[in-house]
Amino acid sequence: MLAALVVEPGSAAELERRDPRDTLGLPGKAEAGTLLEELLEELSSLQERLYAEGKRSVLLVLQGLDASGKDGTIRRVFTGVNPQGCRVTSFKAPAPAELAHDFLWRVHAECPPRGTIGIFNRSHYEDVVTVRVLQLAPEEVWRARPQQIVEFERLLTEEGTTVLKCFLHLSPEEQQERFGERLSDPTKRWKHNPKDEETSRRFGEFTAAYEEALNATSSEWAPWYVIPADRNWVRNLAVATVLVEALRRLDPQF
Secondary structure, three states: OHHHHEEOOOOOOOHHHOOOOOOOOOOOHHHHHHHHHHHHHHHHHHHHHHHHHOOOEEEEEEEEOOOOOHHHHHHHHOOOOOHHHEEEEEOOOOOHHHHOOOOOHHHHHOOOOOOOEEEEEOOHHHHOHHHHHOOOOOHHHHHHHHHHHHHHHHHHHHOOEEEEEEEEEOOHHHHHHHHHHHHHOOOOHHHOOOOHHHHHHOHHHHHHHHHHHHHHHOOOOOOEEEEEOOOHHHHHHHHHHHHHHHHHHHOOOO
16 A cells, blocks of 8 residues: 555655545445554554653654645544654644744654654645745745755654655545535534635645645655545545554564
8 A cells, every 4th residue: 555655755746646536445434444443453552662662753744735634634543542652733824933943943843752653733844835835935945945854854764753744635626525514514613714715726736836845855764655535534544554554664662
């Protein structure tokens, strides 16, 4: 599965050729649910060993357009994980104190300490993609940031953090449907943002900016995985697989 998802360093992500509704060869939702439960049980065990060992850490970066399912992925994949050993950080628009520093300052401060898993709900990639599309900084500023990010992620890796980056690839049709649900479903209305309409209108611009960012920042030490996100059950299983496979390679010990 992972070979079909990864953006090989130096290669193009080719988002237009990746189907957001791809089932990745999975037989169906029920079977995927069984596989996910098995993975989550293993994740809980691996996370406990990582915490006990206390030598290395894992950073899972979740990026995607609005309504791609970042919150839902976190809720489902980290069900059953000991909250002492993981931490979720959601990055909003920078506060004045954060703007007084370089764009990676606030990100570095939230990176996971040894023995833990850090989950970024949005991340430093907002400072490339959103800043570019909404013209929040001069071109020479955001053009320089991908290489700065590559070196930053190299530093994290050399210091013992495994960096995993998942782009939740959503179709414009599914995004529109989910935006509609936010308005029609009282339990989801709190998610509605007045800017949803602009986000939908500029879907192509955001996708093109992400394509370029993924191409420039998928590295041997911090690869990108493009996750089909139209089907929640595929998305959740794919992200869980990325995470568990990485922890298996680390093989933490008590």
